[in-house]
Amino acid sequence: MLDKRYPIGVFSSPSIITEEILQNWIQTLEHFPTRLENLVKDLSEVQLDTPYREDGWTLRQVVHHCADSHHHSYIRFKWALTEENPVIKAYNEADWAELFDTKTAPIEISLLHLKAVHAKLVYLLKGLSDKDLQKSFVHPETNETVVLSKNIGIYAWHCNHHFAHIENLLICKGWK
Numbered sequence: 001m002l003d004k005r006y007p008i009g010v011f012s013s014p015s016i017i018t019e020e021i022l023q024n025w026i027q028t029l030e031h032f033p034t035r036l037e038n039l040v041k042d043l044s045e046v047q048l049d050t051p052y053r054e055d056g057w058t059l060r061q062v063v064h065h066c067a068d069s070h071h072h073s074y075i076r077f078k079w080a081l082t083e084e085n086p087v088i089k090a091y092n093e094a095d096w097a098e099l100f101d102t103k104t105a106p107i108e109i110s111l112l113h114l115k116a117v118h119a120k121l122v123y124l125l126k127g128l129s130d131k132d133l134q135k136s137f138v139h140p141e142t143n144e145t146v147v148l149s150k151n152i153g154i155y156a157w158h159c160n161h162h163f164a165h166i167e168n169l170l171i172c173k174g175w176k
Contacts, residue, residue: 002168004052004053004056004165004168007161007164007168008157008161008164011153011154011157011158011161013150013153013154014153017149017150017153021153022149022152024156025152025153025156026122026125026126026152026156028156028159028160029118029121029122029152029155029156029159030118032118032159032163033111033114033115033118034115035163036063036066036114036162037115039163039166039167039170040059040063040107040111040166041111043059047059047173047175048060048063048107050169052165052166052168053169056165057097058103059166059169060102060103060105060107061097061103062162062165062166063107063110063166064101064102064107064109064110065093065096065097065102065162066110066114066159066162067109067111067113067114067117068091068093068096068102068110069093069158070114070117070118070158071113071117072091073121073151073155074117074120074121074124076088076137076151077124077125077148077151078124079137080135080137080148080151081132081148085135085136085137085138085145086137086138087137087138088138088139089140090139090140090141128148132148133147133149133152134147134148134149135147135148136148137151
Protein backbone atom coordinates (compact mmCIF):
# COMPACT_ATOMS: atom_id res chain seq x y z
CA MET A 1 0.00 0.00 0.00
CA LEU A 2 1.30 3.44 -0.96
CA ASP A 3 2.38 5.69 1.90
CA LYS A 4 0.69 8.94 0.87
CA ARG A 5 3.14 10.93 3.01
CA TYR A 6 6.15 9.56 1.11
CA PRO A 7 4.87 8.40 -2.28
CA ILE A 8 8.40 8.03 -3.70
CA GLY A 9 9.98 6.96 -0.41
CA VAL A 10 12.32 8.99 1.77
CA PHE A 11 15.48 10.52 0.36
CA SER A 12 18.47 8.23 0.35
CA SER A 13 21.76 9.60 -0.89
CA PRO A 14 24.13 7.32 -2.74
CA SER A 15 27.45 6.83 -0.95
CA ILE A 16 29.26 8.13 -4.03
CA ILE A 17 27.66 11.01 -5.92
CA THR A 18 28.91 10.76 -9.48
CA GLU A 19 28.88 13.48 -12.13
CA GLU A 20 26.04 11.60 -13.86
CA ILE A 21 23.93 11.55 -10.70
CA LEU A 22 24.57 15.28 -10.14
CA GLN A 23 23.58 16.10 -13.71
CA ASN A 24 20.36 14.09 -13.37
CA TRP A 25 19.52 15.89 -10.13
CA ILE A 26 20.23 19.28 -11.70
CA GLN A 27 18.01 18.39 -14.67
CA THR A 28 15.23 17.53 -12.24
CA LEU A 29 15.61 20.95 -10.64
CA GLU A 30 15.74 22.65 -14.03
CA HIS A 31 12.52 21.08 -15.30
CA PHE A 32 10.50 21.03 -12.09
CA PRO A 33 8.83 24.47 -12.39
CA THR A 34 7.46 23.67 -15.85
CA ARG A 35 6.44 20.13 -14.90
CA LEU A 36 4.62 21.43 -11.82
CA GLU A 37 2.94 24.23 -13.75
CA ASN A 38 1.71 21.79 -16.39
CA LEU A 39 0.34 19.53 -13.67
CA VAL A 40 -1.63 22.20 -11.78
CA LYS A 41 -2.40 25.02 -14.22
CA ASP A 42 -5.88 23.80 -15.16
CA LEU A 43 -7.07 22.89 -11.68
CA SER A 44 -10.14 24.60 -10.28
CA GLU A 45 -10.17 26.44 -6.97
CA VAL A 46 -12.02 23.50 -5.40
CA GLN A 47 -9.38 21.08 -6.67
CA LEU A 48 -6.55 23.32 -5.44
CA ASP A 49 -8.17 23.41 -2.00
CA THR A 50 -8.34 19.60 -1.78
CA PRO A 51 -5.84 17.93 0.58
CA TYR A 52 -3.59 15.36 -1.08
CA ARG A 53 -4.20 13.03 1.89
CA GLU A 54 -6.22 12.99 5.09
CA ASP A 55 -4.75 15.61 7.47
CA GLY A 56 -2.41 16.73 4.68
CA TRP A 57 -1.90 20.03 2.95
CA THR A 58 -4.10 21.16 0.10
CA LEU A 59 -2.65 21.18 -3.39
CA ARG A 60 -2.47 24.98 -3.13
CA GLN A 61 -0.44 24.70 0.08
CA VAL A 62 1.91 22.18 -1.55
CA VAL A 63 2.61 24.52 -4.47
CA HIS A 64 3.28 27.46 -2.14
CA HIS A 65 5.39 25.24 0.13
CA CYS A 66 7.60 24.27 -2.81
CA ALA A 67 8.25 27.93 -3.58
CA ASP A 68 9.03 28.73 0.06
CA SER A 69 11.22 25.69 0.59
CA HIS A 70 13.19 26.07 -2.62
CA HIS A 71 13.74 29.75 -1.89
CA HIS A 72 15.31 28.68 1.42
CA SER A 73 17.39 26.07 -0.36
CA TYR A 74 18.82 28.63 -2.77
CA ILE A 75 19.85 30.84 0.16
CA ARG A 76 21.41 27.84 1.95
CA PHE A 77 23.57 27.14 -1.11
CA LYS A 78 24.72 30.77 -1.14
CA TRP A 79 25.55 30.70 2.58
CA ALA A 80 27.56 27.50 2.22
CA LEU A 81 29.46 28.94 -0.74
CA THR A 82 30.32 32.18 1.03
CA GLU A 83 30.78 31.14 4.69
CA GLU A 84 32.67 28.34 6.40
CA ASN A 85 30.16 25.58 7.27
CA PRO A 86 27.47 28.02 8.43
CA VAL A 87 24.58 27.08 10.68
CA ILE A 88 21.56 27.83 8.52
CA LYS A 89 18.27 29.33 9.65
CA ALA A 90 15.55 26.72 9.97
CA TYR A 91 11.90 27.55 9.57
CA ASN A 92 8.69 25.85 10.68
CA GLU A 93 7.24 24.71 7.36
CA ALA A 94 4.00 23.50 8.99
CA ASP A 95 3.38 26.97 10.43
CA TRP A 96 4.29 28.62 7.12
CA ALA A 97 1.73 26.36 5.39
CA GLU A 98 -0.97 27.71 7.70
CA LEU A 99 -0.31 31.36 6.87
CA PHE A 100 -3.00 33.27 4.99
CA ASP A 101 -1.04 33.59 1.76
CA THR A 102 -0.17 29.89 1.61
CA LYS A 103 -3.78 28.89 2.13
CA THR A 104 -5.41 31.41 -0.22
CA ALA A 105 -3.02 33.06 -2.70
CA PRO A 106 -3.22 32.23 -6.39
CA ILE A 107 -0.75 29.47 -7.24
CA GLU A 108 0.52 31.53 -10.18
CA ILE A 109 2.49 33.64 -7.70
CA SER A 110 4.47 30.64 -6.47
CA LEU A 111 4.77 29.12 -9.94
CA LEU A 112 6.45 32.32 -11.13
CA HIS A 113 8.62 32.38 -8.01
CA LEU A 114 9.69 28.77 -8.60
CA LYS A 115 10.64 29.57 -12.19
CA ALA A 116 12.84 32.44 -11.04
CA VAL A 117 14.41 30.65 -8.07
CA HIS A 118 15.09 27.49 -10.07
CA ALA A 119 16.58 29.46 -12.97
CA LYS A 120 19.00 31.14 -10.54
CA LEU A 121 19.69 27.92 -8.63
CA VAL A 122 20.35 25.81 -11.74
CA TYR A 123 22.60 28.50 -13.21
CA LEU A 124 24.56 28.54 -9.95
CA LEU A 125 24.77 24.76 -9.68
CA LYS A 126 26.00 24.31 -13.23
CA GLY A 127 28.94 26.59 -12.43
CA LEU A 128 30.09 24.92 -9.22
CA SER A 129 33.50 23.29 -9.04
CA ASP A 130 34.18 19.95 -7.36
CA LYS A 131 35.61 21.93 -4.44
CA ASP A 132 32.41 24.03 -4.21
CA LEU A 133 30.28 20.88 -4.20
CA GLN A 134 32.10 19.70 -1.06
CA LYS A 135 31.24 22.85 0.90
CA SER A 136 28.58 22.41 3.54
CA PHE A 137 26.18 23.89 6.03
CA VAL A 138 24.85 22.71 9.38
CA HIS A 139 21.12 22.22 9.89
CA PRO A 140 20.33 23.45 13.43
CA GLU A 141 17.43 21.05 14.07
CA THR A 142 19.43 17.89 13.35
CA ASN A 143 22.97 19.24 13.80
CA GLU A 144 23.71 17.43 10.52
CA THR A 145 26.42 18.77 8.26
CA VAL A 146 24.96 18.78 4.74
CA VAL A 147 27.39 18.77 1.82
CA LEU A 148 26.16 20.75 -1.19
CA SER A 149 26.41 17.80 -3.59
CA LYS A 150 23.99 15.90 -1.33
CA ASN A 151 21.75 18.95 -0.94
CA ILE A 152 21.25 18.99 -4.72
CA GLY A 153 19.87 15.47 -4.40
CA ILE A 154 17.70 16.39 -1.44
CA TYR A 155 16.00 19.12 -3.44
CA ALA A 156 15.67 17.01 -6.59
CA TRP A 157 13.95 14.43 -4.37
CA HIS A 158 11.83 17.20 -2.82
CA CYS A 159 10.61 18.21 -6.29
CA ASN A 160 9.60 14.66 -7.17
CA HIS A 161 8.15 14.03 -3.69
CA HIS A 162 5.67 16.90 -3.88
CA PHE A 163 4.98 16.38 -7.59
CA ALA A 164 3.93 12.82 -6.67
CA HIS A 165 1.66 14.11 -3.88
CA ILE A 166 -0.25 16.20 -6.39
CA GLU A 167 -0.16 13.74 -9.29
CA ASN A 168 -1.35 10.83 -7.14
CA LEU A 169 -4.35 12.82 -5.93
CA LEU A 170 -5.22 13.85 -9.48
CA ILE A 171 -5.09 10.23 -10.60
CA CYS A 172 -7.05 9.01 -7.56
CA LYS A 173 -9.79 11.60 -8.13
CA GLY A 174 -9.86 11.01 -11.90
CA TRP A 175 -8.74 14.59 -12.56
CA LYS A 176 -5.85 13.50 -14.76
